[in-house]
Amino acid sequence: MIPFERWVVRAAVAALLLASIQTTRAKEEPKAARSVARQVNEAFVAVAAEVAPSVVVISVVQKPDMAAGADGHPLLELFPEELREQMEQYFDQKKKEAPKESRRERRPAPTGNGSGVILRADGYILTNQHVVEEAEQITVKLSDGREFKAELTGLDEKADVAVIRLVDPPKDLKPAKLADSSAVRVGEFAIAIGAPFELEHSFTFGHVSAKGRNNVMPFTQRGNAMEQDFIQTDANINPGNSGGPLVNLEGEVIGINSLIRGLGTGIGFAIPSNLAKEISDELIAHGKFTRAWLGISIGNLRENADYAEMLKGVKEGVVVNARVPEGPAAKSDLKDGDVITAVDGKAVKESVELRALVSRKKPGEEVTLDVHRLGKNLKIKVRPEAYPEAGSMVTSVRPRRAPTEAETLLLGLTVKPLTKESAKKFGAELQPGVIITEVESNSIAAERGFQSGDIITDINHEPITSLKEFQEAMKQGDLKNGVLLNFVRAGQSSFRVLKEKSE
Numbered sequence: 001m002i003p004f005e006r007w008v009v010r011a012a013v014a015a016l017l018l019a020s021i022q023t024t025r026a027k028e029e030p031k032a033a034r035s036v037a038r039q040v041n042e043a044f045v046a047v048a049a050e051v052a053p054s055v056v057v058i059s060v061v062q063k064p065d066m067a068a069g070a071d072g073h074p075l076l077e078l079f080p081e082e083l084r085e086q087m088e089q090y091f092d093q094k095k096k097e098a099p100k101e102s103r104r105e106r107r108p109a110p111t112g113n114g115s116g117v118i119l120r121a122d123g124y125i126l127t128n129q130h131v132v133e134e135a136e137q138i139t140v141k142l143s144d145g146r147e148f149k150a151e152l153t154g155l156d157e158k159a160d161v162a163v164i165r166l167v168d169p170p171k172d173l174k175p176a177k178l179a180d181s182s183a184v185r186v187g188e189f190a191i192a193i194g195a196p197f198e199l200e201h202s203f204t205f206g207h208v209s210a211k212g213r214n215n216v217m218p219f220t221q222r223g224n225a226m227e228q229d230f231i232q233t234d235a236n237i238n239p240g241n242s243g244g245p246l247v248n249l250e251g252e253v254i255g256i257n258s259l260i261r262g263l264g265t266g267i268g269f270a271i272p273s274n275l276a277k278e279i280s281d282e283l284i285a286h287g288k289f290t291r292a293w294l295g296i297s298i299g300n301l302r303e304n305a306d307y308a309e310m311l312k313g314v315k316e317g318v319v320v321n322a323r324v325p326e327g328p329a330a331k332s333d334l335k336d337g338d339v340i341t342a343v344d345g346k347a348v349k350e351s352v353e354l355r356a357l358v359s360r361k362k363p364g365e366e367v368t369l370d371v372h373r374l375g376k377n378l379k380i381k382v383r384p385e386a387y388p389e390a391g392s393m394v395t396s397v398r399p400r401r402a403p404t405e406a407e408t409l410l411l412g413l414t415v416k417p418l419t420k421e422s423a424k425k426f427g428a429e430l431q432p433g434v435i436i437t438e439v440e441s442n443s444i445a446a447e448r449g450f451q452s453g454d455i456i457t458d459i460n461h462e463p464i465t466s467l468k469e470f471q472e473a474m475k476q477g478d479l480k481n482g483v484l485l486n487f488v489r490a491g492q493s494s495f496r497v498l499k500e501k502s503e
Contacts, residue, residue: 043249047191048203050251052143054176055244056116057195058127058150058164060135115194115244116140116164117176117253119280123169126280127243128258129155129162138164143201146170154283158291158387159227160258161276162243163283176245179252181272184208184231192235192257192268194244206235206266208254213269214352227291227359229352230269231255237268246270291359292384294334295327296320297494298351301339306497310482314372316349317341322494332382335373335461336486336495342370358384374460374484412443413498417467418455426453429491432465433457436487448496451489458486 114131118124125140132138138150148166155162166173191205210232233246237260246255255270282289301308301317308315317339323329342348343357344367361367363386371378416422418435428435433455439446456464459473460483477483482499 044191044203044205047247047249047251048193051176051191051193051245051247051253052201053174054118055143055193055201056118056125057113057141057200058116058125058131058243059113059139059141060132061137062134113195113198113240114242115240115257117243117245117256118173119163119284120175121169121171121173123150123166123173124153124280124284125150125164125166126256126276127162127164128256129157129160131243132162132164133157140164140166141200142173154287154289156279156283156289159271159275159279159289161256161271161279161283161289163280177250177252178273178277179248179250179254181231181254181274184211184248184254184272186210189249190231190233190235190254191247191249192233192237192241192244193247194237194241194257196236196238196240198240202241204236206233208232209234209267211272212350212352214350227275227355229272229275229356230258231272233268233270234266235268236266241268290363291387292361292363292365293327293387294329294358294382294384295324296329296334297322297324298340298354300350304497306482306499307337307484310374310484310497311339311372312375313377314339314341317372318348318351318354322492325491325493328382328385330493333378333380334369334371334382335458336493337373337461337484338380339372340369341372344368345370359387412440412445413450414438414440415456415467415470427490428453428455428488431455431457431488432463433488434464434467434470444500445498448498450485450487450496450498454487454489456485456487457493458484460484461486 114127116125116127116131119126132152133155135152138152139147140150141147148168148170150164150166153163153165186208188208189205190208191203193201193203196202208231213230213232214228231246231254233255235246237257239260241257244257245253246257248254253273255272256276257268257270259269261267261269279289297320298318299321301311301314301319304319307319318341320329320334320336320338320340322336323334340348340354343354346357348354348357358367361384364383366381366383369380369382371380414437415434416437418428418430418433420430422428422435422437423430426435426437436445436450436452436454436456439450439452456470458464459470460477462473464470464473474483479498479500482497484495485498486493486495488494
């Protein structure tokens with residue numbers, strides 16, 4: 001046995017050694033922490049140095065009707081009213097501060113600015129469509145201060161992408177490296193580079209907050225016309241960052257900064273690099289990007305709780321909310337209220353997935369849609385067409401015989417046969433169906449969004465041509481579970497679910 005005294009000595013020595021080790025660790029841990037912080041710091045510094053030569057500042061002189069100042073700027077559409085007023089004051093002040101030169105000496109003053117990314121060594125530059133739209137002159141400034149004139153190569157309004165090219169490009173341009181945006185992970189570091197408020201080559205960092213954002217621009221602000229598949233970031237983005245890159249720690253471009261949700265909110269949106277590259281390649285090769293479309297307004301089934309509750313056998317998919325008259329879908333067997341679950345065998349759960357699959361088809365190339373329609377699974381063939389130019393969509397009028405006068409009242413709807421007189425009164429076109437002449441305020445019909453002048457054409461996908469057919473179809477329907485009403489409003493078809501309130 002170890003004598004007691006020797007045991008005490010050994011225990012004391014062990015305690016002293018343990019204390020010494022802990023003291024050493026306590027001294028070393030701050031050094032190690034600082035070392036890690038320095039490595040992260042150096043990583044950001046390296047990205048800044050590597051990417052800066054590939055980022056440019058773009059100044060444009062816009063046509064007079066576009067150069068009024070802050071009014072109409074695409075970014076300002078998303079600003080709260082008080083911030084919009086601040087921006088308008090900022091632009092007004094910039095006008096007042098402009099030098100008062102004589103007309104002979106005066107040079108066109110820039111009326112807009114943004115950022116861009118060098119795509120190719122021969123002078124092609126990627127930016128946002130809203131940065132260069134309606135530009136009479138485009139000037140590009142490199143990171144070393146050199147300035148060059150540029151010309152528009154092509155633009156795509158739906159994705160807010162544009163390509164410009166330096167008129168006389170230097171031979172030392174440094175193209176940016178584009179990442180595979182499909183491999184981007186939520187939570188990654190993200191660095192935004194651009195010229196916010198004319199502060200050139202500003203760097204801010206944050207994270208990738210989300211991917212696949214597709215409800216960023218509301219319908220009233222051309223959102224339904226946009227190809228929305230944004231990367232969300234909390235890296236600080238402001239006016240002037242538009243068109244500039246969002247990069248990862250490898251110095252690769254993962255997105256093109258495009259939109260913000262108010263100033264200083266930490267909510268910004270970038271176009272994924274894969275989409276930007278696909279479109280820019282076409283703009284360089286052909287001057288435009290051609291999409292195919294079905295001519296439908298769509299939404300996610302899980303966002304329409306009442307309709308999802310009516311359906312059996314399908315939980316996810318894309319709902320056909322409306323069809324454009326004379327569009328590809330209107331020429332097929334597809335109907336409003338159909339739920340599309342696959343395109344050519346590829347499953348779709350969200351609107352953005354459907355748009356991506358269809359838009360990349362060749363116009364005229366037939367596609368097969370897997371469709372769920374009130375308990376039935378169907379396969380419907382549609383031939384997508386090239387997305388029409390603005391203002392080229394037409395509507396059709398189908399004449400019909402006016403039936404005898406009568407009316408019916410249901411859940412707040414007053415419905416009458418569609419006659420020449422009622423059509424004229426509500427500015428509607430004659431076609432098979434019955435017309436809603438009145439919607440009671442605070443009624444179920446009002447809550448569902450029905451309006452006077454809506455023409456009901458189908459009930460549960462059965463055509464309605466008279467008031468009698470309307471009444472019979474409603475009797476056969478189940479208002480407790482919901483009845484599907486297809487209707488036409490101002491030439492546009494759509495649908496709603498009419499359902500009694502449960503007690």
